[in-house]
Amino acid sequence: MGALRKGFYWDTESLIVVGLFTALGKAASLLVALLGGGMNPVTLLLKNGIATALLVVMVARVRKFGALMLYTLVAQVVSFLMTGGIMVSTLPLYLLGALVADGLIALCGGYRKVWAVLVGVAIYDAFGRLFGLAMSFLMARENVGMVGVGAVIVAFGYLGCLFVGLPCGAKFVKELRHAGIIREV
Amino acid sequence: MRASSVKSEALDIRTRLAISLAVSGVSIYLSGTGPLLALGAATLLYVLASGRYRVIAVSYLAVCAMMAFTVGVIVVSFKIGEWLVAGTAWEKSVAMLKPAMLGNFHTPFLRMIPALNVLLAIGLDFSVQRFVGAMKSLRLPRVALVPLMVFCRFVPEFVDVIRQLRDAVRMRGFSMSLGAALVHPIQAIRLTVVPLTVRTLRMADHLSVAAEMKRVGYAKRPTQLLALRFGKADFAVLVAAAHILALICVWQALIPATPYGPRSVQTQEARHE
Numbered sequence: 001m002g003a004l005r006k007g008f009y010w011d012t013e014s015l016i017v018v019g020l021f022t023a024l025g026k027a028a029s030l031l032v033a034l035l036g037g038g039m040n041p042v043t044l045l046l047k048n049g050i051a052t053a054l055l056v057v058m059v060a061r062v063r064k065f066g067a068l069m070l071y072t073l074v075a076q077v078v079s080f081l082m083t084g085g086i087m088v089s090t091l092p093l094y095l096l097g098a099l100v101a102d103g104l105i106a107l108c109g110g111y112r113k114v115w116a117v118l119v120g121v122a123i124y125d126a127f128g129r130l131f132g133l134a135m136s137f138l139m140a141r142e143n144v145g146m147v148g149v150g151a152v153i154v155a156f157g158y159l160g161c162l163f164v165g166l167p168c169g170a171k172f173v174k175e176l177r178h179a180g181i182i183r184e185v
Numbered sequence: 186m187r188a189s190s191v192k193s194e195a196l197d198i199r200t201r202l203a204i205s206l207a208v209s210g211v212s213i214y215l216s217g218t219g220p221l222l223a224l225g226a227a228t229l230l231y232v233l234a235s236g237r238y239r240v241i242a243v244s245y246l247a248v249c250a251m252m253a254f255t256v257g258v259i260v261v262s263f264k265i266g267e268w269l270v271a272g273t274a275w276e277k278s279v280a281m282l283k284p285a286m287l288g289n290f291h292t293p294f295l296r297m298i299p300a301l302n303v304l305l306a307i308g309l310d311f312s313v314q315r316f317v318g319a320m321k322s323l324r325l326p327r328v329a330l331v332p333l334m335v336f337c338r339f340v341p342e343f344v345d346v347i348r349q350l351r352d353a354v355r356m357r358g359f360s361m362s363l364g365a366a367l368v369h370p371i372q373a374i375r376l377t378v379v380p381l382t383v384r385t386l387r388m389a390d391h392l393s394v395a396a397e398m399k400r401v402g403y404a405k406r407p408t409q410l411l412a413l414r415f416g417k418a419d420f421a422v423l424v425a426a427a428h429i430l431a432l433i434c435v436w437q438a439l440i441p442a443t444p445y446g447p448r449s450v451q452t453q454e455a456r457h458e
Contacts, residue, residue: 010328012401013393019335020392024385027343031350031377042367050378057382061389074332080206081307081316138213140293145259145286168374172382181386 010070014062021058022074025051044153045160052165053172056121060173061182063111068098068124090131097127114173118166125161129154198307198319200419204231204426205303211430212299220437221295227429228302231422235309248301252294263287313337331401335392343381350380 032047059067076091105111105120133147133154140146176182208228215221232241263286270279317334325333354361354376366373 008327011393012331012396013389015328015331016335016393016396017386017389019332020339020385020389022332023336023339023343024381026340027347028378028381030344031347031381040363042363046366046370046373050374053378054382057386061386070328070332073329074336077329077333078336080202081311082304139296142216142289142292143259143285144282145263146255146290146293148286149255149258149262168378172379176382176386179383181383 010064010066014064014067015070017058017061018067018070018074021054022071022078025054025075026078028054041156044156045164048157048160049164049168052121052125052161053168055124056117056166056169057172057176057182059105059111059117059121060114060169060176065102065106065111067111068102068105068120069095072098090135093131093134094128097131098124100124100127114170117173118170121169122162122166125158125165129158196422197415197419198311198315199323199415200423201303201307201310202319203423205307207426207430208299208303211434212296214434215296215437216292217437217440218292218295219440220433221292221299223436224430224433225295225298225302227433228299228306231426232302232306232309235306237305237309240309241305244301244305248297252290252297256290260287331396339388343385346381346384350377353380 028050029047032043032050055071058071072094073091076094101120101124104123105116108116108119111117133151136150137147140150173182208224212221212224215224235241263283267276267279270276317337320330320333351361357376359365359372359376361373361377
């Protein structure tokens with residue numbers, strides 16, 4: 001084993017939390033698929049809602065500037081494996097969106113305030129969906145209808161994020177803080 | 186070189202990741218039917234080398250079903266739209282949209298095929314150990330490496346946890362179905378997501394203590410259990426892939442593209458002039 005280094009900004013616990021929540025997000029998609037079958041409005045709302053709620057919990061637990069950027073980096077490498085590299089070209093844009101969301105959380109009072117985290121995650125999700133839609137336009141630019149179907153699905157998913165994910169995330173964070181699983185200070 | 190040595194199984198995972206990246210980039214650039222077909226055929230040969238014909242056939246069927254569903258939704262939605270605006274001032278506008286909405290379904294589909302093939306080539310021979318080895322050998326920073334390793338190790342664990350959760354919910358007399366989620370959405374979330382989240386956070390606590398004790402991620406050079414080798418087969422496949430992709434790109438640059446692509450629109454306008 002090589003020499004050991006000290007004083008990292010990202011401690012091992014934060015890195016593990018990010019990795020675990022990325023894995024949980026993918027596994028939760030499987031759970032929703034088992035629960036709701038194929039592509040239908042309820043499944044879409046639930047899937048996006050659960051993903052957003054988990055993201056809120058993750059950010060509230062990690063509580064460090066750059067948490068969303070790190071999550072984006074890991075999630076994009078994972079989606080590189082799952083979609084065959086198509087989404088990698090948008091990585092800089094996704095990172096920029098995450099940076100804006102992280103900056104917004106910091107400006108709104110920091111990671112200890114639940115509403116600041118909610119605002120940041122809402123903005124992050126909006127950026128992610130926009131970039132995803134731009135990518136689907138590149139993939140299906142010859143047929144506007146296909147991009148339109150994608151836009152409807154993305155918009156519906158964002159409704160799930162706003163009206164299911166954020167309230168559930170806020171509630172989870174409150175309860176987990178009460179239970180002492182997420183630290184308040 | 187023996188043909189068997191160039192089989193997909195013999196390739197380093199880094200070679201496959203590089204090919205996936207390059208093919209995906211090129212497939213976005215391409216818009217002509219010929220070049221896309223050529224790329225699809227070349228990548229199909231590449232994935233067929235794995236010998237997993239049944240999985241490949243099932244994957245193709247799934248993509249075809251997905252595509253048929255999408256096309257069906259678009260056609261039905263457009264027909265409903267046409268029926269709704271019939272006889273109104275919007276009728277002309279909707280008629281003008283028809284070629285863009287209902288024409289050229291095949292190009293996006295053809296663009297999906299190479300991406301599917303290279304993805305299958307990775308997925309059919311994927312092992313967590315090899316992937317983690319590849320990530321370590323790429324000298325990724327600790328910030329990216331530790332979460333990625335955790336992700337790779339714990340997705341199967343979470344799938345198992347979800348199965349246990351489903352059994353536990355059934356034992357308590359509740360149902361895990363779409364109908365149940367519709368009737369009792371809060372209960373569905375409480376019974377499924379809350380235990381998962383709490384378990385994940387507890388798991389993070391235990392894992393981080395174990396990782397700190399083992400000083401995971403603190404070494405200058407990560408320890409590799411499986412040393413990856415970049416062999417002659419990798420070199421040969423990469424050179425062949427680079428040549429094929431370059432030829433297909435040249436073909437795309439020389440030949441006018443699909444009926445509704447930007448290049449062909451220009452061509453049609455030029456013809457009218």
